[in-house]
Amino acid sequence: MVYVGVIGSGSCSPREGLLAYEVGAEIARRGALLVCGGLGGVMEQACRGCMEAGGVTLGILPGTRRKEANPYVSYALTTGMGEMRNFLVVRCSDVLIAVTGGYGTLSETSIALKEGKKVVALQFPFALPDTLRAGSPVEAVEMALKGQER
Amino acid sequence: MVYVGVIGSGSCSPREGLLAYEVGAEIARRGALLVCGGLGGVMEQACRGCMEAGGVTLGILPGTRRKEANPYVSYALTTGMGEMRNFLVVRCSDVLIAVTGGYGTLSETSIALKEGKKVVALQFPFALPDTLRAGSPVEAVEMALKGQER
Amino acid sequence: MVYVGVIGSGSCSPREGLLAYEVGAEIARRGALLVCGGLGGVMEQACRGCMEAGGVTLGILPGTRRKEANPYVSYALTTGMGEMRNFLVVRCSDVLIAVTGGYGTLSETSIALKEGKKVVALQFPFALPDTLRAGSPVEAVEMALKGQER
Amino acid sequence: MVYVGVIGSGSCSPREGLLAYEVGAEIARRGALLVCGGLGGVMEQACRGCMEAGGVTLGILPGTRRKEANPYVSYALTTGMGEMRNFLVVRCSDVLIAVTGGYGTLSETSIALKEGKKVVALQFPFALPDTLRAGSPVEAVEMALKGQER
Numbered sequence: 001m002v003y004v005g006v007i008g009s010g011s012c013s014p015r016e017g018l019l020a021y022e023v024g025a026e027i028a029r030r031g032a033l034l035v036c037g038g039l040g041g042v043m044e045q046a047c048r049g050c051m052e053a054g055g056v057t058l059g060i061l062p063g064t065r066r067k068e069a070n071p072y073v074s075y076a077l078t079t080g081m082g083e084m085r086n087f088l089v090v091r092c093s094d095v096l097i098a099v100t101g102g103y104g105t106l107s108e109t110s111i112a113l114k115e116g117k118k119v120v121a122l123q124f125p126f127a128l129p130d131t132l133r134a135g136s137p138v139e140a141v142e143m144a145l146k147g148q149e150r
Numbered sequence: 151m152v153y154v155g156v157i158g159s160g161s162c163s164p165r166e167g168l169l170a171y172e173v174g175a176e177i178a179r180r181g182a183l184l185v186c187g188g189l190g191g192v193m194e195q196a197c198r199g200c201m202e203a204g205g206v207t208l209g210i211l212p213g214t215r216r217k218e219a220n221p222y223v224s225y226a227l228t229t230g231m232g233e234m235r236n237f238l239v240v241r242c243s244d245v246l247i248a249v250t251g252g253y254g255t256l257s258e259t260s261i262a263l264k265e266g267k268k269v270v271a272l273q274f275p276f277a278l279p280d281t282l283r284a285g286s287p288v289e290a291v292e293m294a295l296k297g298q299e300r
Numbered sequence: 301m302v303y304v305g306v307i308g309s310g311s312c313s314p315r316e317g318l319l320a321y322e323v324g325a326e327i328a329r330r331g332a333l334l335v336c337g338g339l340g341g342v343m344e345q346a347c348r349g350c351m352e353a354g355g356v357t358l359g360i361l362p363g364t365r366r367k368e369a370n371p372y373v374s375y376a377l378t379t380g381m382g383e384m385r386n387f388l389v390v391r392c393s394d395v396l397i398a399v400t401g402g403y404g405t406l407s408e409t410s411i412a413l414k415e416g417k418k419v420v421a422l423q424f425p426f427a428l429p430d431t432l433r434a435g436s437p438v439e440a441v442e443m444a445l446k447g448q449e450r
Numbered sequence: 451m452v453y454v455g456v457i458g459s460g461s462c463s464p465r466e467g468l469l470a471y472e473v474g475a476e477i478a479r480r481g482a483l484l485v486c487g488g489l490g491g492v493m494e495q496a497c498r499g500c501m502e503a504g505g506v507t508l509g510i511l512p513g514t515r516r517k518e519a520n521p522y523v524s525y526a527l528t529t530g531m532g533e534m535r536n537f538l539v540v541r542c543s544d545v546l547i548a549v550t551g552g553y554g555t556l557s558e559t560s561i562a563l564k565e566g567k568k569v570v571a572l573q574f575p576f577a578l579p580d581t582l583r584a585g586s587p588v589e590a591v592e593m594a595l596k597g598q599e600r
Contacts, residue, residue, distance in 0.1 A: 003216075033225065058225060064241060064382075066153075075183065075208060075225060077242045080382045082364075083564060084537040091214060091534075092227045103564040103580075110556040114533060128576075130553075214532075230532045232514075233414060234391075237384040253430075256410040264383060264403040278426075280403075303516075333525065358525060364541060366453075375483065375508060375525060377542045391514060392527045 002032040002148045003058075004141070005093030007108045008042025008101040016042065016100045019122060021049035022137030023097055028055025030145055035060065035093045037085065038069045038076055042099045047072035060088050087111060095144045098124040098131070120144045152182040152298045153208075154291070155243030157258045158192025158251045166192065166250045169272060171199035172287030173247055178205025180295055185210065185243045187235065188219045188226055192249045197222035210238050237261060245294045248274040248281070270294045302332040302448045303358075304441070305393030307408045308342025308401045316342065316400045319422060321349035322437030323397055328355025330445055335360070335393045337385065338369045338376055342399045347372035360388050387411060395444045398424040398431070420444045452482040452598045453508075454591070455543030457558045458492025458551045466492065466550045469572060471499035472587030473547055478505025480595055485510070485543045487535065488519045488526055492549045497522035510538050537561060545594045548574040548581070570594045 004027050008020060024046035027034045034050040036043040038059020047057040051072045059073035062085045069076035079085045086104060090096065090111045095118045098105050106126050112119050113130050121131040122140045134140035154177050158170060174196035177184045184200040186193040188209020197207040201222045209223035212235050219226035229235045236254060240246065240261045245268045248255050256276050262269050263280050271281040272290045284290035304327050308320060324346035327334045334350040336343040338359020347357040351372045359373035362385050369376035379385045386404060390396065390411045395418045398405050406426050412419050413430050421431040422440045434440035454477050458470060474496035477484045484500040486493040488509020497507040501522045509523035512535050519526035529535045536554060540546065540561045545568045548555050556576050562569050563580050571581040572590045584590035 056225075058227070060227075075206075077208070077210075077227065077238070079238060080241050080384065082380045083561065084380065084534065084541075086561075087534040087537065088227070088229060091230050103560040106560040107557050107564060110553040110560060111533065111536075114553040114557060126578075230534065232530045233411065234384065234387040234530065236411075237387065241384075253410040253414040257407050257414060260403040260406040260410060261383065261386075264407060276428075356525075358527070360527075375506075377508070377510075377527065377538070379538060380541050388527070388529060391530050 002145060003035050003092060003094045004032045004144055005035045005089050005096040005108075006043065006046040006099060007036065007089065007096055007105045008046075008099040009105065010037075010039045010041040010043065012041040012045070012100060016123070017045040019137055020045035020099045023099055023122065023140055024049030024051075024055070024057075025053040026138050026141040028053035030141060032145060033058065035089060037062070037089055038073050040070055042101070044070035044072060046099070058092070060085050060092065090115065090117065093117070094148055096120070097122060097140050097144050100124065118144065152295055153185050153242060153244045154182045154294055155185045155239050155246040155258075155262075156193065156196040156249060157186065157239065157246055157255045158196070158249040159255065160187075160189045160191040160193065162191040162195070162250060166273070167195040169287055170195035170249045173249060173272065173290055174199030174201075174205070174207075175203040176288050176291040178203035180291060182295060183208065185239060187212070187239055188223050190220055192251070194220035194222060196249070208242070210235050210242065240265065240267065243267070244298055246270070247272060247290050247294050250274065268294065302445055303335050303392060303394045304332045304444055305335045305389050305396040305408075305412075306342065306346040306399060307336065307389065307396055307405045308346070308399040309405065310337075310339045310341040310343065312341040312345070312400060316423070317345040319437055320345035320399045323399055323422065323440055324349030324351075324355070324357075325353040326438050326441040328353035330441060332445060333358065335389060337361070337389055338373050340370055342401070344370035344372060346399070358392070360385050360392065390415065390417065393417070394448055396420070397422060397440050397444050400424065418444065452595055453485050453542060453544045454482045454594055455485045455539050455546040455558075455562075456493065456496040456549060457486065457539065457546055457555045458496075458549040459555065460487075460489045460491040460493065462491040462495070462550060466573070467495040469587055470495035470549045473549060473572065473590055474499030474501075474505070474507075475503040476588050476591040478503035480591060482595060483508065485539060487512070487539055488523050490520055492551070494520035494522060496549070508542070510535050510542065533557075540565065540567065543567070544598055546570070547572060547590050547594050550574065568594065
């Protein structure tokens with residue numbers, strides 16, 4: 001099973017949320033697992049899309065209370081490590097999809113690139129030469145899963 | 151859903167493995183989630199019991215390779231933190247059951263007690279006044295789940 | 301330079317504080333470095349003894365504010381990892397001395413033993429077969445430094 | 451005392467090394483503490499500059515062996531957390547100076563910006579709107595220390 005990390009801001013516009021929702025749904029339709037930071041915004045909409053399409057979601061939380069997780073997290077891991085948990089999101093993922101995002105997402109993207117993992121960018125505001133740019137949620141998941149098999 | 155951490159040695163005797171298997175199976179029968187360190191020995195037998203009884207298991211691995219997980223881990227988290235991942239096993243669990251075990255298990259037990267979490271001991275070789283002693287796998291899970299509700 | 305971890309409760313009696321103070325002072329007199337969790341109680345008295353004898357102390361803090369460190373910490377590391385920083389205290393130390401202590405100290409002791417590090421116990425309330433029992437602060441440091449050379 | 455994190459590649463050109471050396475020396479001359487990842491390249495040259503100017507350097511290492519530290523690290527912390535230790539470098543620093551650098555340095559920069567910490571960039575190849583651009587090592591340290599007082 002391929003573990004796809006979805007990273008992005010903890011708050012997002014409705015339009016960005018829709019992108020995230022579609023990414024999550026496509027991950028479920030393709031039979032992959034969604035890994036994320038477990039909170040709101042992009043994370044929540046991606047989890048919602050995944051769960052409503054029948055998929056499973058893992059949320060790796062910064063705090064120690066499981067109830068901080070958004071309601072679409074199948075299994076929530078409380079780390080108590082704060083933003084350091086970003087590293088775990090990357091470590092646990094085979095490939096990542098960045099949907100919009102700020103400096104937190106940029107940190108995850110750069111960690112992933114440093115570790116040699118593929119990062120697909122969907123309306124990600126930072127231009128990094130080693131990310132793959134996708135034009136739509138379905139294309140993003142397609143690019144992410146290409147060549148992965150576990 | 152209650153998250154039950156099962157802790158114990160990475161290698162164990164057949165008799166200890168049977169205890170762990172029964173603990174895992176009872177966790178599944180009671181509808182709880184099994185969290186563990188994802189490797190062999192007690193962890194593997196508990197996961198096997200849980201999965202064969204229809205339950206779900208999370209394995210929080212010390213290394214960075216998912217294939218290090220035992221085959222009965224439903225979802226494996228690679229941390230790359232080495233033994234420090236013991237902390238995450240405790241942090242993610244609502245309550246813990248120690249099945250036999252050495253110093254690694256003792257570290258998890260003492261972290262859990264320090265954080266005010268219940269620890270049920272099943273043939274755990276260290277005598278700590280604040281653990282609850284169970285006489286059988288079924289009793290261990292019963293004691294663990296008592297009063298938990300999420 | 302040998303890095304000696306001093307572990308023990310964050311609050312302690314005057315008599316226990318005196319033991320910790322003497323351990324810290326002896327570490328300084330022997331030219332070793334003191335590593336600890338940076339807070340109060342045993343940690344503070346050990347740091348005070350070390351600093352007043354001309355030594356250097358490292359404090360590895362659970363939180364993110366450097367001012368949480370006791371005033372006798374030469375260099376304070378803010379981790380934001382909570383009790384998980386106990387692991388770092390052990391990882392950074394060549395050898396450890398447990399002065400009294402509760403479950404937090406027991407977790408550090410068992411992690412150290414798991415990792416094959418020497419632990420000297422001075423009035424440590426838990427009986428573990430693999431710790432070395434010292435009768436006085438000077439003897440504790442003597443036992444800790446024996447055979448270490450870096 | 452102000453803790454200044456110096457981040458940059460683990461290997462660097464002689465010209466980049468000279469910049470790092472000068473940054474480290476200026477940190478020492480200004481009475482601040484240098485924090486870094488403890489390895490080679492920019493980290494080593496910055497430590498060397500700092501130590502040769504009479505300053506103190508902390509190296510937060512990815513591995514578990516203290517001898518991995520470059521020879522100009524005053525106090526080395528072994529974490530065993532791999533690249534995750536980047537987070538600790540940022541957490542321990544009041545302000546950061548990025549000297550050249552790749553994705554690892556970008557991850558540290560973005561974590562720092564996410565946490566609201568000032569980052570001064572000296573020939574840092576990524577253009578981020580919230581970093582401060584310095585034209586020389588002395589200016590970089592001047593900009594870093596401005597307004598800091600602890």
